[in-house]
Amino acid sequence: xxxxxxxxxxxxxxxxxxxxxxxxxxxxxxxxxxxxxxxxxxxxxxxxxxxxxxxxxxxxxxxxxxxxxxxxxxxxxxxxxxxxxxxxxxxxxxxxxxxxxxxxxxxxxxxxxxxxxxxxxxxxxxxxxxxxxxxxxxxxxxxxxxxxxxxxxxxxxxxxxxxxxxxxxxxxxxxxxxxxxxxxxxxxxxxxxxxxxxxxxxxxxxxxxxxxxxxxxxxxxxxxxxxxxxxxxxxxxxxxxxxxxxxxxxxxxxxxxxxxxxxxxxxxxxxxxxxxxxxxxxxxxxxxxxxxxxxxxxxxxxxxxxxxxxxxxxxxxxxxxxxxxxxxxxxxxxxxxxxxxxxxxxxxxxxxxxxxxxxxxxxxxxxxxxxxxxxxxxxxxxxxxxxxxxxxxxxxxxxxxxxx
Ligand SMILES: Cc1cc2nc3c(=O)[nH]c(=O)nc-3n(C[C@H](O)[C@H](O)[C@H](O)COP(=O)(O)OP(=O)(O)OC[C@H]3O[C@@H](n4cnc5c(N)ncnc54)[C@H](O)[C@@H]3O)c2cc1C
Numbered sequence: 001x002x003x004x005x006x007x008x009x010x011x012x013x014x015x016x017x018x019x020x021x022x023x024x025x026x027x028x029x030x031x032x033x034x035x036x037x038x039x040x041x042x043x044x045x046x047x048x049x050x051x052x053x054x055x056x057x058x059x060x061x062x063x064x065x066x067x068x069x070x071x072x073x074x075x076x077x078x079x080x081x082x083x084x085x086x087x088x089x090x091x092x093x094x095x096x097x098x099x100x101x102x103x104x105x106x107x108x109x110x111x112x113x114x115x116x117x118x119x120x121x122x123x124x125x126x127x128x129x130x131x132x133x134x135x136x137x138x139x140x141x142x143x144x145x146x147x148x149x150x151x152x153x154x155x156x157x158x159x160x161x162x163x164x165x166x167x168x169x170x171x172x173x174x175x176x177x178x179x180x181x182x183x184x185x186x187x188x189x190x191x192x193x194x195x196x197x198x199x200x201x202x203x204x205x206x207x208x209x210x211x212x213x214x215x216x217x218x219x220x221x222x223x224x225x226x227x228x229x230x231x232x233x234x235x236x237x238x239x240x241x242x243x244x245x246x247x248x249x250x251x252x253x254x255x256x257x258x259x260x261x262x263x264x265x266x267x268x269x270x271x272x273x274x275x276x277x278x279x280x281x282x283x284x285x286x287x288x289x290x291x292x293x294x295x296x297x298x299x300x301x302x303x304x305x306x307x308x309x310x311x312x313x314x315x316x317x318x319x320x321x322x323x324x325x326x327x328x329x330x331x332x333x334x335x336x337x338x339x340x341x342x343x344x345x346x347x348x349x350x351x352x353x354x355x356x357x358x359x360x361x362x363x364x365x366x367x368x369x370x371x372x373x374x375x376x377x378x379x380x381x382x383x384x385x386x387x388x389x390x391x392x393x394x395x396x397x398x399x400x401x402x403x404x
Contacts, residue, residue, distance in 0.1 A: 001026050001298070004130040006120045007137030008032030009039075011270025011287035013103035015134055018057055018295035020110045028112045033119035033137075039100055040246075042166045042200075043093040043193025045072070045174070045281040048389050050288065051092070055393040057292050061106040066395055068098040070192045071386075073379055077351065078177040081232040083344035087352050088369050088378045090386070091174065091281070095194040099284070122146040132304060133266050134294070136287070139254045141272035151268065152259025158277065159334045161214070161250045162203040163222065169237035171198045176351070177233035178340060183211025185337050186229060189279070200239060201278060202226055203333060209250070219247035253277055253330060257323065261315060262308040269294055274319055276326035279333055286322065290315060325355045345370055 003019065005012035008030045016028045046069075054062035075087040107114055120126065122142030127133050135143045144153055171190050178187040186204035193199045209215065214222055223241045227234070241248045256275045261268040270287030294311045301307035332354035339350045349366050352358070368374045 001131045001304075002129060003028045003132045003134065004127045005030045005134040005136055006127075006143055007135075007141075007270075007272070008034075008100070008104070008114060008116070009136060009138060009270060009287065010099060010103065010284050011136035011272070011291055012134065013100065013107050014061075014288045015136065015269055015291035015294055016107050016112045017061060017103065017110060018292050019298060020107075020112055021058055022295055022299040024111075029115060030107065030112060031115045031118045031120055033117065035116050036104060036114075037097060037101065039096045041096050041164050042197070043095050043191065044099070044199075044284045045091050045093045045191055046285050047091045048386070050285045051393060051395075052389070053289065053292060055395065058106070059394065061102055062393075063395060064102040064106070065094060065099060066092075068102060068194075069094040070194070072172060072174050072191050073382065074375065075174040075176065075348075077344055077348040078175065078233055079340070079344045079347060080180055081177065085344035085348035086369050086375060087348055087366075088375065088382075090379075090382050091191075093191050093193050093199070095197070098194060131265060132298075134269055135266055135272050136269040137272055139256050139271040139275050141268070143266065144256075144258070144268060144272050147263055147266065150263040151261070154257045156255040158253035158255060158330050160203050160205055160330075161209045161252055162201055162278075163226075163248050163250045165200045165202060165223065165226075165248055166193070166240035167198050167200045167234055167237055168196060168240065169198060169234040170196060175233075177230060178336075178347075179229050179233065180340075181208065181212060181229060184208030185340055186212070187336070188230060188233070197240070200234070202230075205334065205337065214250060219249065222250070223248075255327070255330075261312045265304065267294065267308050267311065273315070274323060276323055277330035279329045280322070280326040282322060282326065286319065289318075328355050 003026055005016055012030050016030050019026050020028055051062065051066065054065065069092045071090060071092055073090045077085045104114060120143065122145060135141055137143065144151055171192055174191045176187060176189055178185055184205055184207055186208055188200050188202045190198050190200040217225065219241055223239050227239050254275060256271065258268060258273055261273045269290040271283060276282045276286060293315055297307040297311040301310060339347050349363060
């Protein structure tokens with residue numbers, strides 16, 4: 001089958017790899033408007049469940065991805081840099097650029113034609129010789145916009161402005177820092193990404209954003225002001241704005257839904273099909289799961305319409321609860337100031353329960369988690385769990401960020 005993917009992000013590259021592994025006879029081209037190595041944003045987090053899927057699907061790229069990833073342990077919540085609370089658990093993080101390098105190299109090795117610096121203008125008719133066009137050009141997909149009615153596309157914009165930055169302050173846990181300014185609360189979500197660099201996403205309400213004057217500040221001045229506001233939380237380190245040579249911009253989250261993910265020989269995958277708010281840390285994972293699901297549907301069904309129908313039905317059904325949780329999480333952060341009169345431990349508990357109420361024993365557990373000895377014991381349990389899961393997948397366990 002002749003397949004063209006519009007967009008060389010995680011969805012496009014991982015679909016190409018997954019489809020080629022299932023049928024080496026596919027002729028697959030990935031068209032990406034940017035040059036190799038250029039991408040927006042910093043690191044993305046993921047968990048063991050994604051590694052399980054990737055190792056099953058393609059151990060080679062999974063191992064390479066794991067080697068580029070760092071481990072973070074616990075979530076640390078700082079209020080005004082005066083009070084700290086903890087949530088247990090762990091996850092991984094990988095720089096977007098490193099992830100795309102791994103996937104690009106693997107795709108090339110498998111004989112996939114990667115065409116960088118080529119932009120599809122939204123008219124898939126320019127790809128007339130393709131049997132299947134995978135539309136995976138991100139949340140602002142032009143091809144989806146052009147066929148918006150057929151896909152039943154809906155785009156909503158979140159309330160809070162955010163800016164996706166890096167910092168040379170290396171965090172070893174997933175850290176939320178909330179600072180109170182005369183204009184209102186502002187906070188960041190930070191986690192380690194690559195050697196010596198952490199990701200730092202700053203968010204606040206529109207009222208605070210206007211009150212602090214971000215609407216009239218240049219990108220450079222915005223970053224300067226944020227460095228002052230978060231000086232203690234980033235320990236005097238720098239915030240880094242430039243990724244792919246362009247300064248980061250304040251944005252509001254684009255929430256994408258579609259009533260159907262396929263139309264004729266066009267099929268949506270990744271952010272072009274659906275987005276989930278970044279506070280859930282799931283968009284890349286879901287893009288890669290779409291990729292595997294679509295490749296498997298093509299493998300399972302001889303006829304293309306049947307394959308696309310199966311992918312569309314199963315994919316949308318699996319996504320519904322995740323997208324609902326992401327909406328709830330986004331809404332919680334849009335009203336975070338309602339909870340910020342609490343102390344850090346009570347606030348952290350409210351934050352942990354933002355996607356649904358917890359049973360009462362969870363609160364007792366949460367209180368216990370604030371005790372250093374209990375946290376050390378929980379980290380031990382997590383290490384054992386990580387070791388077991390890594391052995392089951394046949395890979396070496398990850399080391400904490402600090403020891404890399
Ligand atoms: C602030 C923030 C933090 C996030 N954190 C996380 C996280 O921690 N964990 C997580 O799992 N997810 C996270 N995400 C979500 C994640 O980044 C996306 O869900 C993921 O990148 C989707 O992959 P994709 O391949 O569908 O789209 P993209 O990664 O957007 O890739 C689309 C590609 O298409 C290319 N393209 C666009 N238009 C064209 C065109 N016309 N012609 C050719 N090429 C084109 C683009 O250059 C791009 O390379 C975060 C998102 C944001 C905004």
